[in-house]
Amino acid sequence: MSSTKRIKNGCTACGKMVGVFACRGCSGNFCLSHTKDHRDHLQRSLNDIIHDYEQIKRNINGQTVEQRRSSLVEQINEWEQESIKKVRELAGDIRQELEITVQRRTDNLKEKLELLKQQFDKAQQDGGYYENDLKEWTSKLNELQRTYIDQEILKIDEDSHSLPLVSRISLNDYQLQSYHHRKQHQNHIDGSDDGEIVSSSYQRYSQPEKEKVNHQQQNVESAESKKVEYAFKLEGYQNSTSILFGIISESAADSEDENNNPTFFGWGSKDRVYFGDQSQENYDNYRTDFQSDDICVLTIDPDQDKISMKNQRTNAVHELRVNREKCALPWQVCVRLYNKIN
Numbered sequence: 001m002s003s004t005k006r007i008k009n010g011c012t013a014c015g016k017m018v019g020v021f022a023c024r025g026c027s028g029n030f031c032l033s034h035t036k037d038h039r040d041h042l043q044r045s046l047n048d049i050i051h052d053y054e055q056i057k058r059n060i061n062g063q064t065v066e067q068r069r070s071s072l073v074e075q076i077n078e079w080e081q082e083s084i085k086k087v088r089e090l091a092g093d094i095r096q097e098l099e100i101t102v103q104r105r106t107d108n109l110k111e112k113l114e115l116l117k118q119q120f121d122k123a124q125q126d127g128g129y130y131e132n133d134l135k136e137w138t139s140k141l142n143e144l145q146r147t148y149i150d151q152e153i154l155k156i157d158e159d160s161h162s163l164p165l166v167s168r169i170s171l172n173d174y175q176l177q178s179y180h181h182r183k184q185h186q187n188h189i190d191g192s193d194d195g196e197i198v199s200s201s202y203q204r205y206s207q208p209e210k211e212k213v214n215h216q217q218q219n220v221e222s223a224e225s226k227k228v229e230y231a232f233k234l235e236g237y238q239n240s241t242s243i244l245f246g247i248i249s250e251s252a253a254d255s256e257d258e259n260n261n262p263t264f265f266g267w268g269s270k271d272r273v274y275f276g277d278q279s280q281e282n283y284d285n286y287r288t289d290f291q292s293d294d295i296c297v298l299t300i301d302p303d304q305d306k307i308s309m310k311n312q313r314t315n316a317v318h319e320l321r322v323n324r325e326k327c328a329l330p331w332q333v334c335v336r337l338y339n340k341i342n
Helices: 030-063 063-126 131-152
Strands: 177-179 185-187 194-205 211-213 219-222 228-234 242-249 265-268 272-275 277-281 295-301 306-311 317-321 331-340
Touching: 063 131, 177 265, 242 295, 242 306, 265 306, 265 317, 272 317, 295 331
Parallel strands: 177 228
Antiparallel strands: 185 194, 194 331, 211 219, 228 295, 242 265, 242 331, 265 272, 272 277, 295 306, 306 317
């Protein structure tokens, strides 16, 4: 019975031939035959890096940046026009109110003056007036004078404590966690056939010192907590891509079947929303409306026990309450994209 024995200083690749060339990078020894294979492998790796470089360069020098800039400028212009429209509408309402108020006061003054004139004319014609009449007319004239002065000091008040008529906008420069196409094979999301995973990343979110529970006294000490935002760019997304976008409990992070994780709260493919071990289609009018290079922002709000997702392209926002009995703290961000391999 024959056996194969690795020789001393043998080839790292085959172990049968003597390694005559040493690689300074991996410290491996290679025979004549596998030296070329090793160099070819390094060359292919370099080609992949150069390809990624050229892709990034094309995106920067091409229309991608300009298109994104134009899209944002368009949003700013729309906000500007809507803001101007709101301001003009309010200004028009106040102008109309001013016209009505001034006209009503003026008509009232004219009416009272006309009544006084009629009394004066009658008094001059028949001479039937006395000291008390003069005193009454003087009093009425003084009252009309005060009314006229009050109208002259009519002014516009600006309420600094009211809700703003125009919402303030700002530029959010998120540090994107860009998901790149990875050549790894796993089961497809529906468990059938082999699929190619586009992206795979867990990010841990733990509510820092939010709740400290004394198991003996069962009292809760609350501390200040803030919302956390994560922005993701969906590179390589296709119509056939399956997606999971949400959170899971850290206690279930080691689950091999992520697609059936009973602690998952979030959004998925086929318009489906997940509530731990349950799911529902079109909840809160959710639709799986994603495109390649979409930027989606996942917001975690521990104070309200909820998460939300916003698609920057469509401006669609969806909120979801998190049941801590199903998804206990600490949480982990769970985002998965799968492309099926034909």
